[in-house]
Amino acid sequence: MRTFDRIAVLVALLAAWHAASLYFGAQWITTPWVTAQAFWRALMRGDLWHHGSYTLSAAVLGFLIGGIPGAGLPFVLRRMHTLRAVLDPYLVAGYGAPKVALTPLFIIWFGIGLASKVALVASVVFFLVFFVTSAGLASVDQKLIAAARVFGADARLIAREIVWPSAAPYVFTGLRIAAPYAIGTAVVGELISSNRGLGYSIQAAATDFDPAGIFVGVVALALVVTGLNAALGLLEARLLSWRPDDKTVERAQAAF
Amino acid sequence: MRTFDRIAVLVALLAAWHAASLYFGAQWITTPWVTAQAFWRALMRGDLWHHGSYTLSAAVLGFLIGGIPGAGLPFVLRRMHTLRAVLDPYLVAGYGAPKVALTPLFIIWFGIGLASKVALVASVVFFLVFFVTSAGLASVDQKLIAAARVFGADARLIAREIVWPSAAPYVFTGLRIAAPYAIGTAVVGELISSNRGLGYSIQAAATDFDPAGIFVGVVALALVVTGLNAALGLLEARLLSWRPDDKTVERAQAAF
Amino acid sequence: MDMKAHAPFLEVEGLAKRFAAKAGRGESLSVIEDLSLSVSEGEFVTVVGPSGSGKSTLLNMLAQIDRPSAGSVRLRGETILGPQSGPLVPGWNCQIGYVTQEDNLLPWRRLEENILFPLRAQGRLDEAARERVAALVELAGLKGFERFYPSELSGGMRKRASLVRTLSYDPPVILMDEPFGALDAQTRMQLHADLLRMWNVKRKTIVFVTHDIAEAIALGDRVLVLSRAPAKVIAEHRVDIPRPRDIDHLVLAPGFAALFDRIRQALI
C-alpha cells in the first residue's frame, strides 16, 4: 500500500519534473528520461563509481573524523560546567565561521588531495554533531542519574547506561542532519579543488554545457544521501529498540 | 569569574592565532592586530555595514521563509502518517540534493538579487528545521496526549499545549543549528552571484590578494552568528522557563 | 429513577486483551480474557485485583485509549468500542473521565493551568467554573500551590491535582485508577467522604480501581474482584451498607468485617 503510494508520488514528481523541463527548456532542466539515459551511460562507463566513490570517501571519512569527537566531546565536557560555559561562545563562533571562506588555509594545511576535503567535511560535521549532542545531554532526566549515583554507579557507567541512551535520539537526529551536509560539503570541497568526485563532475558538466551531466550528478547525490539516511535509520531502530514498539505507537497515535 | 575565564580563553586564542600567523606567514593568516585594524577601518568606512546588512537580510529572510514552514509542516503532517511515510524518502532526497549545483535554476526563478539568496537559504533551512522538528514530534509523550484527548482537547489544542512544548527543545536545537547555516548559505549564494555582501567582500579580498580583508569578513560572520545564537538562547530561555531552574539543575548536577 | 438506575448503562462483554510477542520474548501475553461486567447509571463500582492483573488495562479500554483484542463496550446500549469499530474516541466526547494511575500532568504548565486545562479544552471556562475549581483545589489541600510547576510538587500533591483535574469538568462516567494511592490516611479519608458526598448529589457512574479492600467496600455499591492475569471477574459482592455512609466508623458497620474477609479470601 505504502509502496504503491510512494510509486504514485514518484510518478507525480517525475511528471512535474518533465513539465518543468518543457517549460524552462531542456538546456536548463533535462527531462527525466534524458537524465535517466545519461545516468545509465555514466553508470555503465564506470564514471559514477569513479566520481561517487571519491565523494563518498571524503564524506564518510570526514563524517567519522568530525562526528566521533563531535558526539564524544559533549560527554567529556558534560561535567566540566565552567570549562563548557567558558568555551561556549568560541565554539559557537567556530561553528559560525564560514569554513568555505577558509579554503586557502585548508589547502595550506591539508593540500589539494582527499585530505583537505576530509578536513573540510570534518570541521562542518564536528560542530553540528557537537551542538545537537549537547542539546541531548541537557535533556537527560537528572533523577535517573541521582538514583544511579546512590547505588554506586561511576561516571563512566552513568555516561554509558543513562546519559547515552537518553541522548541517543538527539545524537541520531544530529547524525541524520549531518550526513547530507557531509556529502554537500565534500561536493563544495571538490568544487574548490579536485579532478575527481561528483562535485567536480557537476562543475565540469556546467562549464561544458551539459545539463544532463549536472542532473546526473544531482540525482546521484540525492540517491547517496537517501541511502545513508536509510542506513542511519536502521541503526537507530536497532539501538532504540526499547522504545514502545510500532504497535504501541500506533495505538497511542490512533488514540489521538 | 566566568567572564574572567572567558577573557583568558580569548587571550589564549588570540595568542594562538598570532603564533599561527607568524608560523604560516602573514600572507595566509593576518595577525589579530592587523585584522583588528582592518576591521576598524572597514567599520568606519561603513563597508561592514554595507556588506553585513545585505548578508544578514538574506540570511534572516531565508531563515524565516524556510524556518517557519519547516517548523510548522511537521505539525500538520503529524497525524497524516501515510502521507508522511510516503513523502519521507523524497524529502530526504530533497534535503540531500545539493542546492548549490542548481544555481542556474535559482537564478532563473529568483533572479540575481536578494531573492535568489533568500530562496537558497530558505531551501536549506527548511529541510534542516523540518527534520529536527519531526524528530522532536516523535519524542512527545503519548500518554499526555491520550489523557488530554480523554478530556476533550481537540487537535489544535493538543498541538499547541502538548506537542509544541515537548517538541520545543528540538525545534530550538534546529533553529540554533540552522542559524549559522543560513548565514553560511547566504555567503555561498553571494559567491555565486552578487556585488554586495560579506561573501562578496571575502571573494573580492581573495582575488585582490588581501588576506586581512578575508579575515575581516570571517570575523564579521563569526560575530553575526554569535549574536544570532545569543538571541535564540534568550528566546529559548523565555519559552522553556518551566524547566527546572538553574538552582535545581545545579543541584542535580552536583549530585552527579 | 430506581428503574433507570438499574438499566444497563455501561456494559462490557467478552473483553479480551493480548499484547503481541516481541523480540527477546517468545509468547504474546494475554492480560484480559473474556471479561464481562455491567454498570448501571449512577452506580459506584469498585474493582480490586492483584497488582499486574490488568486493572489499568481494563480502564484504558473503557476510556478508549487502547483497543481490545476481542469483545465490546456499550454505553447507553450503543456499542462504543469493539476490536473492529472505527477510530478510538478517547473519553467518548467527554462522557467518560479518567483519572489515570500516573498523574500525566503537563510539566510545562503550572498546577492551576493543568487543572483548568479540561474546562479550557471544552470551552467552558467561565467565572463560575473557576470558583468551583478553586473550591475543589482547596478541598484537595492544594491551595497556595497554584503557581508551582509539577516538578516542584510532592508525589501526593501531583496525584491530587490529577484527580481535581477530572472532577473539575464533571463527566457523567468517571474511571479512577488508584486515585488515593499516594495520599496520607488523613487526606484520604477526607477525600473518601468528599467523593461520596459529591457522588450522592450528582450520582455519577463511577468505576474505581483500588488495591485497598477497605476502600473498595467503603466507597462501592458493588465490589468486583479480578483474578491474576489473564483477568476475569472472579467474584462480585454487593455492599449493603446503607448510604450515606459514615466513613470514619465504617469498620464498625454491620457486615463490613464479613465482606472484607470474603473478598480477601477471593483474592488469595
Added chain:
Amino acid sequence: MDMKAHAPFLEVEGLAKRFAAKAGRGESLSVIEDLSLSVSEGEFVTVVGPSGSGKSTLLNMLAQIDRPSAGSVRLRGETILGPQSGPLVPGWNCQIGYVTQEDNLLPWRRLEENILFPLRAQGRLDEAARERVAALVELAGLKGFERFYPSELSGGMRKRASLVRTLSYDPPVILMDEPFGALDAQTRMQLHADLLRMWNVKRKTIVFVTHDIAEAIALGDRVLVLSRAPAKVIAEHRVDIPRPRDIDHLVLAPGFAALFDRIRQALI
C-alpha cells in the same frame, strides 16, 4: 550488641530546607525547619506525615541527592553532609540505599537488567548474586517478566522492581519512600512479612516513609510523626509490640489500637 544498637548511628541535627522564590511566585518556600532525629544501628524507624509535608525532601537529603539549607547529617559520628560540606556524595559510597517514591527505572533496559544494575555498577555481579536476586524477583511476584521493558509493566510491578533493585545490593542503611504504596493488600502484607524477616536476619538500619499509620506501626521500632510543612518531628512513638511480629494478626496485638489512635491524633 544491644549497646551498639543504641549508640547514635545516623543523626540529623537542625536540618532545614527552603526552596528559592521563582518568577511568578513571590516568596521562597520553607519545607523543613530545624528537624533533628537520630537512628541507632539496626533500628527500623518509620516516618509518617501528611502529603506534601517534606518526607521525600528529607530522604533526598539523607541520600545526598539534595543539599540542606542548614543543619547536618552524621553517620557513625562522622559528619557526611552540611550546607557547606564538600560535593554531595549520593548514597555515601553505597552505604545508604534509597528506594525513591518514583520508580526511576531505566526505560531502555529490561526489568532484569534494571534490577542487576547496582550490582553491576559495584562490580559484584557473580553467580551467587544472580541467584539471590532471582529469589528476590520471585518473592516480589515479578517472575516471568524479566524480559519486559518498564513501559510494559503495571504501575505496581515497576514499584516492586525498584524495591528489589535496592534490596539486591544490601546497603547497611536503607531509605524507603512509600515503597509499598502501589501494592495490593495481599502482596503488601507478604512483603511486610518478608521485609521484617530479612531485617531480622541482617539488621539493616531502615528509615521508612509511609502515609499508612498501620504500616508504620507494623514495621517500625519507632514511629516519627512529621507536621505539615515546614516539617518538624512533632511526635515520636516507640512501638513495643515484640518481634518477630505476626503481621497477619497485628491489629489484635496489645497496644496496637491505642498507638494507632495516638498517632492519628498527632496527625490531625
Added chain:
Amino acid sequence: EQTTLAVPVLSLTFSPTYIAEEKGFWKEEGLDVKLQAIPGVQATNAVLAGSVDFTNTASSAFLRANARGQKVVAIANTLEKVQVEIVISKAFLDKKGFDANASVEKRAAFLKGAKIAVDAPNSITHGYVKYAAKKGGLDPERDVTVSPMAPPAMLAAIRSGQVDGLSMSRPWPSILRKEGITLTVASTPLGDFPELNPFNYNLIITKPGFCESKPSVCRKLINGFKKALAFMHDKPEETAAILRRKFDKTDPALVDDALKAVIEGTPRSPIVKEDGFTSAQNYMLSAGIMRPEEKLTSFAGLYTNEYAK
C-alpha cells in the same frame, strides 16, 4: 619525474595545456604532469602554498599578487592577446539606437546603466568592463554595475533578463551571439582596444626558487608547452579535433569559433615579454583595478626566460 599543474577553469584559453597532455608532449620529455582543477585565484594560492607546482594566470592577477607581497615568478607565456569580449542584450541596446559599426568608444558609451556579469570581483573581466566604460566616457564606478557570478549562471541571468550582458572570454559571448540575443559592445579578439596587446594573458607561474631547485622539471614542462604551441600553429585542424573531443558537450561550431581567437593569440614561443607586462599594468591602472601607488617601474625579477628560450 612528476609535477602538478593547477587549471583554474575548464576553458579553451588553456588549449596548450590540453594539447600537451593529449599529445603526450610531456611524456615524451619524461615528465608526468598531473592536472588539477582549482578555480580562479585559489589556483595561485595553491602554488604559493606549495600544494601544486605550477598554474596558469593572467598578468593582471599575477601583478597584483606580487604587489601584495605574494611572490610568484612567471617562467612562460602561452597566450599573448586579451580574449575578453563584452556582449549586451539587444533588448537593452536597441531602444537606445545602438550602432554596431560605430567606433568602440561610441559603442562603449552605451554601457551606461547596464548591469554586466563578470566572473569574479577585480578579475580581468571585471577590469575590462571598467576599462571599456572609461573609454566610452563613462564613470566606471557609477555608470555601470557589475555582478560577479559563475559563468553557467550568466547565461541564465541574461536570458531571464537579470543582467544585461556579460564580460567573458569565449565561448560564453559566442553562445549568446549565436542565439542572436546580444550584440558585441567591445571585443579585443575582434580588434577593439588594440593597445592592450601584447598582453601576458596566460603565464605559467611557480614559486620563486622552485625552478632553481628543480630546473629539469621546469625545462621539461616548458618544452612540452613549446611543442604544443608549435602544434597548434602547424596543425590547426588536428588541434580543433582534439579540443572538440575534450569539449564534447559543447557545440563544435562554438569550439572552433573560440579556438580561432585563441590560436590567433597564441605565440609561437613561450618567451615572457616585458611589454606584455607594461600594457597589462597600464590596463589595470586605467581600469582602476590597481592603485597608482602600486605601480611597478620595473618587472625585473618577476619572470625568467631561462627555460623558455
